[in-house]
Structure formats: structure tokens, C-alpha cells
Amino acid sequence: MSNQISPKYQMNIIQNINDKLYELFKSYDDVEAYVCKWQVFYDDFGNANFYIQYKDNEHKKIDLKKTLHQIDGETLLKIAIDLGLDTPDFIPSIPMFKNELKSSFETAAQTFEKAYCNVEKDPSLAIGLANSALESIIKAILKDKRVSIQYNNRDTLSTLIKNICKAFNINNDQSCPKEIRTIASSLISCSTAIEDLRSTKTEMHGKTKDDFIINDSLCAYFVVNAVSTIGLFLLNYYRNKYPAQARYVSTEIDPDDLPF
Structure with a gap:
């Protein structure tokens, strides 16, 4: 499915996910906790399907958009559906x-x-x-x-x-x-x-x-x-x-x- 999701549509869905998460969760910690639940680790060396990006050196404020841009299209679609966002292209x-x-x-x-x-x-x-x-x-x-x-x-x-x-x-x-x-x-x-x-x-x-x-x-x-x-x-x-x-x-x- 991921190869059917165009970059343009992914840009749109990332913006919608970003807005919805900050609407639902008022803190960086809660937003990060939600996104982490979509991480899949492949081995004991920490290799995963995506990695959390931060706005600060102390790693206290997640950079949500940069993090979302690492996620494949199929997972983005699943996140959008989980959040109740409309996915009219699908x-x-x-x-x-x-x-x-x-x-x-x-x-x-x-x-x-x-x-x-x-x-x-x-x-x-x-x-x-x-x-x-x-x-x-x-x-x-x-x-x-x-x-x-x-x-x-x-x-x-x-x-x-x-x-x-x-x-x-x-x-x-x-x-x-x-x-x-x-x-x-x-x-x-x-x-x-x-x-x-x-x-x-x-x-x-x-x-x-x-x-x-x-x-x-x-x-x-x-x-x-x-x-x-x-x-x-x-x-x-x-x-x-x-x-x-x-x-x-x-x-x-x-x-x-x-x-x-």
C-alpha cells in the first residue's frame, strides 16, 4: 500500500496528524509517548522503522513533523485512521x-x-x-x-x-x-x-x-x-x-x- 501513497498526499496527511496530536495531547511528553507506540524495533541494536527527532539537545521536546516524515506511507495511513482523520484518497x-x-x-x-x-x-x-x-x-x-x-x-x-x-x-x-x-x-x-x-x-x-x-x-x-x-x-x-x-x-x- 505504501507505494500507492503519493508524496503530496503524505505531506498533507503528516500535517493533519501533527495538528490532531497537538489537539488531543497538550504536552510534548504525551505526543512522544503516542508516536513511540508505532515504533517497531527489528533487533537488540535499536534499529527501528523510524526514530524520534527532537527540537532540543536535552531530548525533551519532540520534533513531531521531522519524526513523521521518517514514517512510511502505510504506517502514516494507519495513524490517521487511528486518530479518526479522513482519508478520502483511500x-x-x-x-x-x-x-x-x-x-x-x-x-x-x-x-x-x-x-x-x-x-x-x-x-x-x-x-x-x-x-x-x-x-x-x-x-x-x-x-x-x-x-x-x-x-x-x-x-x-x-x-x-x-x-x-x-x-x-x-x-x-x-x-x-x-x-x-x-x-x-x-x-x-x-x-x-x-x-x-x-x-x-x-x-x-x-x-x-x-x-x-x-x-x-x-x-x-x-x-x-x-x-x-x-x-x-x-x-x-x-x-x-x-x-x-x-x-x-x-x-x-x-x-x-x-x-x-
Whole structure:
């Protein structure tokens, strides 16, 4: 992956990491302690993947930017994800999706944020959380009485996606080209596959030592990206089909509210 990260992008991500670390940690010591956790020593002679650089001869103030510039692109990307920074060049729809969720879907936003931050550290957990975030979004949409589709709060993703596709009529709308309907129908297949992964290939349900568990971050990237794409489409379709209703504010004065 590191050879796919351009120097220009690395410069940008280093600046973002620098700013975020000093926002999170107010002291040089804490910033240095965090960065040191990403060091990998290869032998007993102190050879490592990077070395801490300092601004002073006493080695009390880390020179964060100089230190970060020694770190390879793949590790920089992992640090950015760990800090919750957006990485649009690698997961393009993530920033848009996170912004959409924060505006109206707080529970799903928190779950998806955890999924995103665990892509590298715990791919199995990331996939399970991404599945849960998509479930939360669909349930929130189906609660809108205008959607007029009944569902059980215990429904899993495969059932929920079928219900919302039925509500939106996105895979049977004859006014859309056949190819669009085919892509829309694939939402069901894709979502069902994500649920199957969560149920059979992650630790979200009890597993034994002989069961296969996904530990490849590339698979987690793929699933998290798929969830963000599906989620963005469903959110935008919902908001177009069912625009937010303006709240009625009464201008009548209740005599009991008068101070005299």
C-alpha cells in the first residue's frame, strides 16, 4: 500500500496528524509517548522503522513533523485512521458519509466511527460494526411513518434491506432503466453478503479456535467502503423522497403564559 501513497498526499496527511496530536495531547511528553507506540524495533541494536527527532539537545521536546516524515506511507495511513482523520484518497465516500450521519443519525454515526477506526487494528470488529451501523440507518428511516413499512426491531440487515428496497420501490421502478434496477437489486445481495460475513467470519458471534476469522484489513476497507456507499445512497434517496417536514410553531398567545 505504501507505494500507492503519493508524496503530496503524505505531506498533507503528516500535517493533519501533527495538528490532531497537538489537539488531543497538550504536552510534548504525551505526543512522544503516542508516536513511540508505532515504533517497531527489528533487533537488540535499536534499529527501528523510524526514530524520534527532537527540537532540543536535552531530548525533551519532540520534533513531531521531522519524526513523521521518517514514517512510511502505510504506517502514516494507519495513524490517521487511528486518530479518526479522513482519508478520502483511500476510502472516498467516508467523509461525506460521516457528515451525513452526524446531522441526523447519532447512534449510527458513533457505531460507524468505531468501525472506521478499527479497520487496521481489528478488521473483524470493523466489519461487524459497519454492519450494525447500516442496520441502525435503515431502522431509523423505517421509523418514519411516511415510509409505511412495518418492521421488527430485531430484524437483521438482510431483512431490513429488503424492506427498505420495497418501501422505496427502487428495484421495481419501471421508469428507471433496466440497468439501474439491476444495480438497485444488487443492494440486497451486497447487504446480505455483509451480514453473512459478520455472522460467519467475524467474532461478533461466538467462535471456536478452528473457525475462520477475517483478519485482513483490506477486506475491512472493502466492507466499510461498501457500507458507506450503500448508506449514502439510502440516505440521499430517503431525503429526496421524503423531505424533512417543517415544524409548525404556533403564534397564538396562551393567556396562562402572560406574566400579568
